[in-house]
Amino acid sequence: MFATVSDQLLTWYDAHARALPWRVGPGEAQPDDPAWPYRVWLSEVMLQQTTVAAVKPYFKAFTQRWPTVFDLAAASEDDVMAAWAGLGYYSRARNLVKCAKVVAELGAFPATEDELRKLPGLGAYTAAAIAAIAFGEHAIVVDANVERVVARLFALDEPLPAARKAIRERTNSITPENRAGDFAQAMMDLGSQICTTRAPRCLLCPLSGDCAGRKTGEPETLPVKPPKKAKPERRGTAYWIEREGKVWLVTRAGTGMLGGMRALPDDGWSAQADGSGKPPMAGETTDLGAVRHSFTHAHLTLQVVRIEGQGTPAGEGVWWPLDELDGAGLPTLYAKAARLALA
DNA sequence: AAAGCGTGGGA
DNA sequence: TTCCCAAGCTT
Numbered sequence: 001m002f003a004t005v006s007d008q009l010l011t012w013y014d015a016h017a018r019a020l021p022w023r024v025g026p027g028e029a030q031p032d033d034p035a036w037p038y039r040v041w042l043s044e045v046m047l048q049q050t051t052v053a054a055v056k057p058y059f060k061a062f063t064q065r066w067p068t069v070f071d072l073a074a075a076s077e078d079d080v081m082a083a084w085a086g087l088g089y090y091s092r093a094r095n096l097v098k099c100a101k102v103v104a105e106l107g108a109f110p111a112t113e114d115e116l117r118k119l120p121g122l123g124a125y126t127a128a129a130i131a132a133i134a135f136g137e138h139a140i141v142v143d144a145n146v147e148r149v150v151a152r153l154f155a156l157d158e159p160l161p162a163a164r165k166a167i168r169e170r171t172n173s174i175t176p177e178n179r180a181g182d183f184a185q186a187m188m189d190l191g192s193q194i195c196t197t198r199a200p201r202c203l204l205c206p207l208s209g210d211c212a213g214r215k216t217g218e219p220e221t222l223p224v225k226p227p228k229k230a231k232p233e234r235r236g237t238a239y240w241i242e243r244e245g246k247v248w249l250v251t252r253a254g255t256g257m258l259g260g261m262r263a264l265p266d267d268g269w270s271a272q273a274d275g276s277g278k279p280p281m282a283g284e285t286t287d288l289g290a291v292r293h294s295f296t297h298a299h300l301t302l303q304v305v306r307i308e309g310q311g312t313p314a315g316e317g318v319w320w321p322l323d324e325l326d327g328a329g330l331p332t333l334y335a336k337a338a339r340l341a342l343a
Numbered sequence: 344a345a346a347g348c349g350t351g352g353g354a
Numbered sequence: 355t356t357c358c359c360a361a362g363c364t365t
Binding site: 043044045046047048049050051052054055089091092095120121122123124125126129141143144145146184185188191192197198228294296 | 356
Binding site: 049050051053054086087088089090091092198199229256257258259293294295296297298331332333 | 352
């Protein structure tokens with residue numbers, strides 16, 4: 001008997017699937033739960049470019065606070081942004097609110113890949129994943145894990161991103177008619193647990209017998225990726241203005257770096273790479289030190305400077321109680337800066 | 344269509 | 355320490 005690739009993978013998945021809060025399992029929501037598509041959607045958006053370990057606590061907090069898409073649609077954007085703080089890629093949180101409102105207005109999540117693809121924050125991958133996992137559609141789900149597994153399985157040595165067309169065709173060729181959602185998740189589990197980037201565990205792989213990449217002797221070299229660019233160094237200054245147990249916080253512009261997030265006032269480092277902007281008020285300054293932070297596309301050294309001055313700082317802002325700073329929803333960069341100032 | 348957009352963990 | 359990168363999307 002000749003089991004297909006998908007049969008072998010699904011058999012492996014039935015025995016080795018990771019227990020995750022957004023999957024079927026003891027104590028978790030089941031597919032017949034009315035909020036099932038909501039939970040699949042929420043988890044998929046959170047998982048974009050983000051590790052499972054990082055997502056788990058956020059997923060639990062969100063689903064506890066906003067159990068349905070209607071609850072989320074009714075939430076204030078500020079609350080959602082603050083709840084997302086620390087998870088990164090904050091445009092996801094803005095699109096999350098937009099999407100929830102659209103879905104609430106529709107009355108339910110659309111059930112097809114094509115319709116899902118039109119929602120804010122849902123690209124090719126996420127629309128296909130939700131269609132397959134939440135609605136059982138025979139969708140072709142391709143993420144970075146699938147790219148890696150498929151490139152190795154078929155020994156595709158064309159470099160990314162040009163290889164994506166062939167990868168998609170090959171993925172289509174092995175996606176089963178039934179259980180497309182389980183198949184997608186199985187591919188991702190395999191990619192993250194077995195067919196890993198650096199040192200694939202081929203001895204544990206249910207597909208090793210069919211893997212052309214393994215036969216080459218160096219599957220870890222696939223897929224071939226383009227060289228990366230060096231990250232530029234940036235410098236900037238953030239200001240710590242404290243008065244009567246409160247600190248002055250601003251909300252960053254809606255788009256761009258840390259867009260829409262609460263923050264310490266700064267010198268415009270994200271717009272001016274040399275951090276040549278001005279402080280928000282005059283006064284005596286004290287250098288509190290610097291924090292290092294790396295973004296996807298740049299490294300930053302952020303100087304933290306205390307200002308002791310009179311009156312209200314320039315621009316919009318709020319005096320935020322220091323004993324409630326955890327609830328301010330500061331992204332990690334500014335949480336680091338605050339930690340330094342309070343040390 | 345190339346570039347911008349966060350973060351934390353592993354090697 | 356430094357680099358790489360993880361269930362991508364948007365413009």
